[in-house]
Amino acid sequence: MREEHPVVLIAPDHIPEELGGSYADACRALELEPEPGGYAVYLIDELNTRAILVSADTAPLRETKPDLRPGDHAWFAANRVAIMSVLTSPGVVGLRLGWPVELGGDPRCQFCRDPEPAWVYEGADVRVRLGKPLLDIGPPDVLGTDVVGVMDWTTCQACHELIQASEPASYQQLLQRYGDELPPMPLQAAWREFWINHRRRARPCLRPPWTAARRRRMAHDIRTHWTDWRARFPLDQVTFTGEPLPELAGMDAALDAARTYLDDPPPFGRVRAYPATDAAPELVRADGNDWSLIGALGDDPAAFALLDSAPETLHPARGPQTTILLRGLALLAHSS
Numbered sequence: 001m002r003e004e005h006p007v008v009l010i011a012p013d014h015i016p017e018e019l020g021g022s023y024a025d026a027c028r029a030l031e032l033e034p035e036p037g038g039y040a041v042y043l044i045d046e047l048n049t050r051a052i053l054v055s056a057d058t059a060p061l062r063e064t065k066p067d068l069r070p071g072d073h074a075w076f077a078a079n080r081v082a083i084m085s086v087l088t089s090p091g092v093v094g095l096r097l098g099w100p101v102e103l104g105g106d107p108r109c110q111f112c113r114d115p116e117p118a119w120v121y122e123g124a125d126v127r128v129r130l131g132k133p134l135l136d137i138g139p140p141d142v143l144g145t146d147v148v149g150v151m152d153w154t155t156c157q158a159c160h161e162l163i164q165a166s167e168p169a170s171y172q173q174l175l176q177r178y179g180d181e182l183p184p185m186p187l188q189a190a191w192r193e194f195w196i197n198h199r200r201r202a203r204p205c206l207r208p209p210w211t212a213a214r215r216r217r218m219a220h221d222i223r224t225h226w227t228d229w230r231a232r233f234p235l236d237q238v239t240f241t242g243e244p245l246p247e248l249a250g251m252d253a254a255l256d257a258a259r260t261y262l263d264d265p266p267p268f269g270r271v272r273a274y275p276a277t278d279a280a281p282e283l284v285r286a287d288g289n290d291w292s293l294i295g296a297l298g299d300d301p302a303a304f305a306l307l308d309s310a311p312e313t314l315h316p317a318r319g320p321q322t323t324i325l326l327r328g329l330a331l332l333a334h335s336s
């Protein structure tokens with residue numbers, strides 16, 4: 001186990017954006033009782049196993065600064081602290097297998113960690129035997145591997161093509177897709193077993209079902225890649241018949257709910273504003289119980305809504321009423 005792991009602070013005064021909403025919303029998403037001091041969520045990512053350690057002792061984390069390293073997921077600014085110092089502290093609430101969807105818990109490409117895998121292979125479930133390094137420094141030595149069964153290995157399209165090519169050169173290219181550095185030796189040992197033992201035929205990776213967590217993740221992705229989403233779904237090609245969109249009752253309800261925030265502010269965190277950058281205009285995000293709204297101000301105000309009642313669908317909104325709503329939400333975010 002590596003000594004340091006990315007860790008996320010979830011507290012009344014700090015709610016990671018990918019969790020969306022207020023502290024109470026974030027605790028509900030993670031099935032935690034709201035604690036006044038909040039939680040530190042340690043994301044443990046070892047070989048093929050992921051786990052989270054939840055601790056109510058947030059002091060070690062509050063003293064550190066975010067430190068995003070190559071290979072980390074870009075969607076959360078990770079702080080790093082030594083996990084061993086936490087394991088023995090009285091604040092540990094529990095250890096859970098897997099990561100919550102909000103923090104990138106979906107299956108990802110086992111090789112390059114692309115969050116949208118396209119293929120599933122049946123391959124070896126590998127246990128890598130590790131030993132102490134020779135001089136007691138540096139990473140552990142790989143003593144050997146044991147194949148203990150079969151498991152699903154998910155891959156993205158690009159890694160799938162390298163696996164299908166099945167040549168020594170394509171294996172080298174696969175190694176290089178891990179990131180700036182080659183994969184750690186224990187990981188390479190597991191990959192080699194996969195390379196030798198996997199079934200050649202892969203099956204398409206099905207998308208997991210739509211949930212509130214998936215909606216919040218998509219809202220986060222739209223906010224962080226606004227220009228790309230806007231280019232993929234040009235609002236100029238959408239026919240607007242009026243506002244609110246008359247053909248979609250769920251959209252009306254979401255926009256109405258967002259409007260009520262202007263008179264009756266929601267808990268801290270449910271409305272957020274992001275200043276303009278070189279890449280994107282000022283953006284606003286608001287979340288409700290079953291909807292998320294992401295909008296841009298600037299020269300051409302427009303918004304996308306995501307609804308739990310209509311999964312996987314972007315609902316665009318643009319026009320005077322949308323502009324007024326987005327400006328109001330931005331003001332609200334700045335004043336809270």
Ligand SMILES: [Zn+2]
Pocket residue numbers: 109110111112113114155156157158159160177
């Ligand atoms: Zn990949």
